[in-house]
Amino acid sequence: xxxxxxxxxxxxxxMLFVLLEIIALNWLASSHAIHNNRMSSMGLxxxxxxxxxxxxxxxxxxxETTNSVLNEEIxxxxxxxLILLENAGVNCIEDFEYDSPHEGxxxxxxxxxxxxxxxxxxxxxANKGLRDGVNIGAGMLDKGFLAGRVVEITEDKALVFxxxxxxxxxxxxxxxxxxxxxxxxxxxxxxxxxxxxxFKAALILPGNSVITTGFxxxxxxxxxxxxxxxxxxxxxxxxxxxxxxLGANFYSIRHVEFIQxxxxxxxxxxxxxIE
Amino acid sequence: xxKIINAIILLLLALILQIVIFRFAIFASGWAIIFFHLYGLTxxxxxxxxxxxxxxxxxxxxxxxxxMLTGGLHMAAGTFLGLALPHISSLVAPREGFHKGHIIxxxxxGWARYIVYSFLITxxxxxSIFLIESGQLGxxxxxxxxxxxxxxxxxxxxxxxxxxxxxxxKTKRSNVSAYPWS
Numbered sequence: 534x535x536x537x538x539x540x541x542x543x544x545x546x547x548m549l550f551v552l553l554e555i556i557a558l559n560w561l562a563s564s565h566a567i568h569n570n571r572m573s574s575m576g577l578x579x580x581x582x583x584x585x586x587x588x589x590x591x592x593x594x595x596x597e598t599t600n601s602v603l604n605e606e607i608x609x610x611x612x613x614x615l616i617l618l619e620n621a622g623v624n625c626i627e628d629f630e631y632d633s634p635h636e637g638x639x640x641x642x643x644x645x646x647x648x649x650x651x652x653x654x655x656x657x658x659a660n661k662g663l664r665d666g667v668n669i670g671a672g673m674l675d676k677g678f679l680a681g682r683v684v685e686i687t688e689d690k691a692l693v694f695x696x697x698x699x700x701x702x703x704x705x706x707x708x709x710x711x712x713x714x715x716x717x718x719x720x721x722x723x724x725x726x727x728x729x730x731x732f733k734a735a736l737i738l739p740g741n742s743v744i745t746t747g748f749x750x751x752x753x754x755x756x757x758x759x760x761x762x763x764x765x766x767x768x769x770x771x772x773x774x775x776x777x778x779l780g781a782n783f784y785s786i787r788h789v790e791f792i793q794x795x796x797x798x799x800x801x802x803x804x805x806x807i808e
Numbered sequence: 809x810x811k812i813i814n815a816i817i818l819l820l821l822a823l824i825l826q827i828v829i830f831r832f833a834i835f836a837s838g839w840a841i842i843f844f845h846l847y848g849l850t851x852x853x854x855x856x857x858x859x860x861x862x863x864x865x866x867x868x869x870x871x872x873x874x875x876m877l878t879g880g881l882h883m884a885a886g887t888f889l890g891l892a893l894p895h896i897s898s899l900v901a902p903r904e905g906f907h908k909g910h911i912i913x914x915x916x917x918g919w920a921r922y923i924v925y926s927f928l929i930t931x932x933x934x935x936s937i938f939l940i941e942s943g944q945l946g947x948x949x950x951x952x953x954x955x956x957x958x959x960x961x962x963x964x965x966x967x968x969x970x971x972x973x974x975x976x977x978k979t980k981r982s983n984v985s986a987y988p989w990s
Binding site: 549 | 858859862866869873877879880881883884887888890891940943944
């Protein structure tokens with residue numbers, strides 16, 4: 534308060550000038566219609582532009598929600614489309630494939646028919662299998678976020694280890710050009726995971742995005758996983774531990790997509806030839 | 809103190825002349841207007857408290873607005889001039905500066921200095937008036953042109969008045985001579 538008074542005293546001449554100008558312009562506006570109109574229109578323009586800017590900001594804030602709703606809708610429509618094609622007797626696998634935005638990758642829509650959320654070793658079973666073109670090792674996305682990986686498969690069903698399974702670990706990266714780390718699930722909260730082995734020197738802030746590295750071959754690089762919640766590190770350790778909030782919602786998971794690389798078979802055969 | 813009273817009397821006289829006579833001095837479809845009351849402001853002593861110039865400018869404007877029914881136009885311009893006045897005087901000051909209470913007079917300080925000082929005052933005032941009157945920044949160029957013409961016309965009148973008053977005061981000599989043999 535004292536600083537404010539000091540500031541006012543220091544700039545008293547300017548304050549007085551502004552006050553006198555306001556009185557003069559107000560007098561002018563009240564006595565001249567043209568000035569009154571111009572001041573009114575100026576006020577309207579300012580309020581209009583302010584409202585426009587605020588509206589754009591508001592719509593930008595809801596963009597994330599809109600995107601995830603659209604993703605869910607797309608997954609749902611693809612699954613329905615698949616069912617309709619099956620009913621119509623179409624058996625060609627290619628008909629169910631969609632090009633992924635990631636070059637060389639394609640997605641197959643599916644529906645979750647069984648999932649657990651209360652165990653340490655949670656499982657998901659989806660209604661697509663070998664017959665539909667899904668292979669072991671295919672990745673699973675929920676609304677575009679990393680959700681799990683196919684570990685067993687039958688002709689018409691796929692068993693998936695979700696990221697909320699305590700055993701698998703996932704290679705992840707913080708931001709598009711940030712440090713890498715290993716993500717695991719602690720077995721407590723279905724909305725959170727932990728990233729370890731991230732160098733302490735790396736600057737990481739809450740809100741940073743966590744994406745796949747693509748090193749495991751299950752997912753292309755850049756698939757979103759979630760956002761950084763908090764960072765923990767001890768003075769003795771060289772690494773920091775990061776808690777992240779998952780983008781996939783395992784409480785309401787239903788319409789999903791399997792993502793696979795078209796070159797997986799040739800890569801496998803290449804690796805096998807060396808071994 | 810005498811200087812202050814003289815300056816205020818001169819300002820009042822200039823105001824009266826502006827209200828009574830020069831209010832009708834509008835030429836070239838409003839492009840050239842005489843603001844004679846500015847003569848009173850040019851003759852204000854230098855070195856007062858800066859806030860007092862702000863008040864003098866605002867009060868001068870209020871008087872004009874009340875008498876000429878211009879509704880705040882002269883007050884707004886006068887206030888702005890009051891804010892700028894100390895800066896204008898420091899701009900035209902010689903290297904050693906003016907002493908407190910000095911009045912810029914053409915015969916003493918040189919006509920060039922007086923003309924620059926008066927032109928800056930008249931131009932800033934005229935430009936403020938025309939810009940506020942137009943009410944839009946889009947008319948700034950037109951206001952600039954009007955201000956140039958009006959300040960030129962007013963400046964001529966101020967120089968004439970200043971010269972005439974100066975000559976009159978020079979010819980008015982004291983009856984007591986320091987050299988009685990002359």
